[in-house]
Amino acid sequence: MRQHTRRSQAQDFPQILAHLEEQKRMLCNARAHTGQRPARKNDNIATISLFNFTRMSTQRKQESDLGIMRTSFIPPPYAPCAQPFCDLKKVMFDDLVLETHHRGTYLLVRVVTPQNRMNAIMAIVEDERNEVLLLQLYHQTEMSEDILVPGQVLIIKDPYLKLTADGGYGLRVDHLSDVVFLPAHDGRIPFCWHSELTNPQHKSADYWKTKGNDCFRQSKYLAAVEQALVCSPTPEEGHTIKLNRALVLLKMGHFDEALANTDSATSDFNAKDNEKALFRRAQALYGLRRYRECCDVLKTLRLAYPGNTAAIAKLNEAISRLAEQTTGKYQFAKFRLEATRLRPPQLNHATYIGPVEVHQSGSRGSGLFTTRAVKAGELIFCEKALVYVFHKRDGSSSDDRLMSTILIDINTGNFTIGAQPELITMLVQKVYQNPSLASTVRDLHRGSYSPVQGTFDITDGKPVIDSFLLTRILLLNNFACRLQDTQADGQPTLSSALDRVPSLGLWAFASRMNHSCISNAYRSFIGDMMIVRATKDIPANSEVTIQYLNPTNPHRQKKFVQNWAFSCECAMCQDDDQTSSSVIAKRNRLGESIQAMLRLMTRRGSSSGAGSIASLIRKCSAGLAELESTYNNPAEKVPRLALWKGYRDLACALTMAGAGVNSHFDKIIEAGLKGLQCLGFAIEGGGAGRGKKLVIQTWGYAGEGLVDCWLCLKDAYTVTGSHELALAAESYARMCHRIYYGDDESYGKLG
Numbered sequence: 001m002r003q004h005t006r007r008s009q010a011q012d013f014p015q016i017l018a019h020l021e022e023q024k025r026m027l028c029n030a031r032a033h034t035g036q037r038p039a040r041k042n043d044n045i046a047t048i049s050l051f052n053f054t055r056m057s058t059q060r061k062q063e064s065d066l067g068i069m070r071t072s073f074i075p076p077p078y079a080p081c082a083q084p085f086c087d088l089k090k091v092m093f094d095d096l097v098l099e100t101h102h103r104g105t106y107l108l109v110r111v112v113t114p115q116n117r118m119n120a121i122m123a124i125v126e127d128e129r130n131e132v133l134l135l136q137l138y139h140q141t142e143m144s145e146d147i148l149v150p151g152q153v154l155i156i157k158d159p160y161l162k163l164t165a166d167g168g169y170g171l172r173v174d175h176l177s178d179v180v181f182l183p184a185h186d187g188r189i190p191f192c193w194h195s196e197l198t199n200p201q202h203k204s205a206d207y208w209k210t211k212g213n214d215c216f217r218q219s220k221y222l223a224a225v226e227q228a229l230v231c232s233p234t235p236e237e238g239h240t241i242k243l244n245r246a247l248v249l250l251k252m253g254h255f256d257e258a259l260a261n262t263d264s265a266t267s268d269f270n271a272k273d274n275e276k277a278l279f280r281r282a283q284a285l286y287g288l289r290r291y292r293e294c295c296d297v298l299k300t301l302r303l304a305y306p307g308n309t310a311a312i313a314k315l316n317e318a319i320s321r322l323a324e325q326t327t328g329k330y331q332f333a334k335f336r337l338e339a340t341r342l343r344p345p346q347l348n349h350a351t352y353i354g355p356v357e358v359h360q361s362g363s364r365g366s367g368l369f370t371t372r373a374v375k376a377g378e379l380i381f382c383e384k385a386l387v388y389v390f391h392k393r394d395g396s397s398s399d400d401r402l403m404s405t406i407l408i409d410i411n412t413g414n415f416t417i418g419a420q421p422e423l424i425t426m427l428v429q430k431v432y433q434n435p436s437l438a439s440t441v442r443d444l445h446r447g448s449y450s451p452v453q454g455t456f457d458i459t460d461g462k463p464v465i466d467s468f469l470l471t472r473i474l475l476l477n478n479f480a481c482r483l484q485d486t487q488a489d490g491q492p493t494l495s496s497a498l499d500r501v502p503s504l505g506l507w508a509f510a511s512r513m514n515h516s517c518i519s520n521a522y523r524s525f526i527g528d529m530m531i532v533r534a535t536k537d538i539p540a541n542s543e544v545t546i547q548y549l550n551p552t553n554p555h556r557q558k559k560f561v562q563n564w565a566f567s568c569e570c571a572m573c574q575d576d577d578q579t580s581s582s583v584i585a586k587r588n589r590l591g592e593s594i595q596a597m598l599r600l601m602t603r604r605g606s607s608s609g610a611g612s613i614a615s616l617i618r619k620c621s622a623g624l625a626e627l628e629s630t631y632n633n634p635a636e637k638v639p640r641l642a643l644w645k646g647y648r649d650l651a652c653a654l655t656m657a658g659a660g661v662n663s664h665f666d667k668i669i670e671a672g673l674k675g676l677q678c679l680g681f682a683i684e685g686g687g688a689g690r691g692k693k694l695v696i697q698t699w700g701y702a703g704e705g706l707v708d709c710w711l712c713l714k715d716a717y718t719v720t721g722s723h724e725l726a727l728a729a730e731s732y733a734r735m736c737h738r739i740y741y742g743d744d745e746s747y748g749k750l751g
């Protein structure tokens with residue numbers, strides 16, 4: 001469960017490289033046409049017919065092709081339009097030239113075909129001169145509802161005319177804020193495009209209300225919002241429409257706008273409407289995770305309308321969230337239950353930020369620092385994902401679809417397999433629809449990307465969204481959460497990469513943590529909650545670090561540079577640099593031969609008799625002594641991972657083989673304690689001449705298999721009658737379990 005998302009280089013995978021090269025060739029070809037007028041004009045009938053034909057064949061293909069790999073590209077970035085509409089000059093299709101962003105201008109277009117949904121949402125649109133063009137909108141909603149419907153009128157800011165893959169041309173819009181969907185009554189819609197849809201004044205407010213309610217019942221939320229806008233209502237009708245809009249907006253997760261529609265300061269709601277307004281307001285605040293304000297609104301509601309049982313239930317829920325948020329006291333058993341029940345496992349729990357805050361960390365940018373001393377095993381924070389995409393390979397079609405999306409960054413040659421495109425769209429949508437969340441992501445690490453001035457500012461009522469900036473932020477800061485750490489250390493293959501597709505998310509606070517191979521914290525996941533605990537005692541004002549990649553990965557330095565543009569300079573990486581390749585080869589050879597002996601020991605087990613096991617132990621011990629001689633630095637400074645693995649596995653193999661071979665329990669204890677020393681643990685008691693005390697004086701590196709090691713020690717102490725020591729060993733096993741899995745409750749229940 002260690003990594004951030006794995007990114008790979010296209011050059012290591014011939015199939016991906018071919019895609020990338022082809023895309024680069026097309027880009028180069030397109031650039032050669034920059035500033036030129038399109039060679040030929042679109043024939044309207046032919047363009048619409050071809051589009052409709054492609055749309056129908058795409059639909060057939062999508063129905064039959066689930067599971068086929070899709071490719072999606074991150075193109076060279078360009079800035080969104082940061083100017084308000086009133087500063088833009090209207091242009092027509094005829095004014096556009098190829099491969100050019102027409103800054104300071106806008107197009108007014110009307111949709112003439114149903115939409116086609118591929119990587120982008122596409123339709124044919126016309127301008128006021130009845131010229132037609134293909135329109136491609138990226139990062140639009142993942143909702144099943146169509147957003148481009150015939151008759152819909154749009155404004156496209158700073159239009160960008162592109163050569164398409166098939167040699168044609170079309171409009172491409174990557175930034176959500178560069179497209180404005182005009183409501184039917186908008187005064188900018190020319191008279192010649194008016195219809196029933198665009199001439200709402202002909203119907204009563206009641207007509208539009210009923211139409212909106214019908215759309216809501218059919219889960220056509222976008223259409224329902226649209227209906228709620230079209231009419232000139234009385235103040236009373238206006239309130240009802242606002243509340244209906246709030247309900248739809250809550251369904252769509254547009255909490256900021258839902259909040260605005262329930263503001264009693266701007267609407268003089270009557271008593272019945274006020275009850276609804278307060279409840280919907282509380283729901284919006286809950287959705288924005290503003291639990292204290294949510295409780296306040298619900299308390300007002302409860303006082304004014306004591307019979308409202310839904311409000312009482314919601315208040316109890318909000319009080320629980322607030323308690324979690326302020327105390328960090330969670331019932332993790334509930335987490336696990338919800339995580340098995342819910343698909344996707346997005347849990348209804350709050351973020352708790354413990355004794356840490358964000359500070360500058362020298363050349364690493366920001367980092368997390370303790371505000372007081374923290375004990376090993378202590379909860380540092382527990383965060384709910386801002387956005388999350390679940391992936392579980394259970395053969396369901398939506399999972400297969402996620403599994404098979406390859407996202408290639410044409411700028412870097414990096415690619416990822418999995419749900420990144422969905423996660424990027426989710427983030428872009430979330431911030432666009434809830435501008436109050438921009439502050440959560442705007443300052444996250446973005447590498448060398450510099451956004452245009454005015455990004456995230458509210459312009460024409462919506463935030464200016466740079467989807468390339470959010471893509472960059474997401475790729476640098478997202479975490480992968482898989483059930484097991486299946487990282488392969490050898491040369492990766494495409495099929496092995498496909499096998500490791502994880503769930504993904506953005507945890508904004510957690511993404512402030514820098515990497516160290518010798519980290520002092522560990523993250524685990526239950527559903528979309530990330531739990532970060534200290535793996536050792538951390539003094540006050542110290543940086544909290546995690547491992548981005550497993551330190552046993554010999555390619556990790558290359559990956560750090562490739563994925564996050566830094567080189568790790570921890571003591572372990574420095575030690576690796578100073579260790580010759582012949583010593584590394586010797587370590588690997590010795591490690592393998594020790595593992596082979598341990599396998600033999602486990603297979604022979606108790607049936608082979610003490611003599612045979614004793615001889616294997618001797619050989620193993622000799623191998624381990626030789627392995628030890630390959631390390632120079634003290635274990636407290638540089639953990640000796642290969643040696644730890646050898647000793648830990650010896651303790652485990654003897655535990656499995658050792659029933660009835662009593663004399664080896666001392667050896668288990670010796671191997672277990674020696675293994676812990678190899679990780680830099682300083683332990684008092686528990687060894688020869690045992691006594692009753694077993695105390696970790698200094699916690700070492702949180703190596704894999706710590707729980708198993710402590711359990712082997714516990715068993716050995718139990719069998720040899722050292723019951724106090726067995727109890728202490730078990731409490732350490734439990735503590736290590738808490739560090740690795742996040743909770744105590746699942747101790748003994750998970751693998």
Ligand SMILES: C[S@@+](CC[C@H](N)C(=O)[O-])C[C@H]1O[C@@H](n2cnc3c(N)ncnc32)[C@H](O)[C@@H]1O
Pocket residue numbers: 363364365366367443444445476477511512513514515516563564565566567568569
């Ligand atoms: C997920 S962000 C971590 C937080 C980041 N430092 C910030 O300012 O928000 C990852 C980035 O942090 C920096 N970083 C993380 N660990 C580092 C390390 N051990 N040494 C140098 N830079 C590191 C790199 O720039 C990396 O791309």
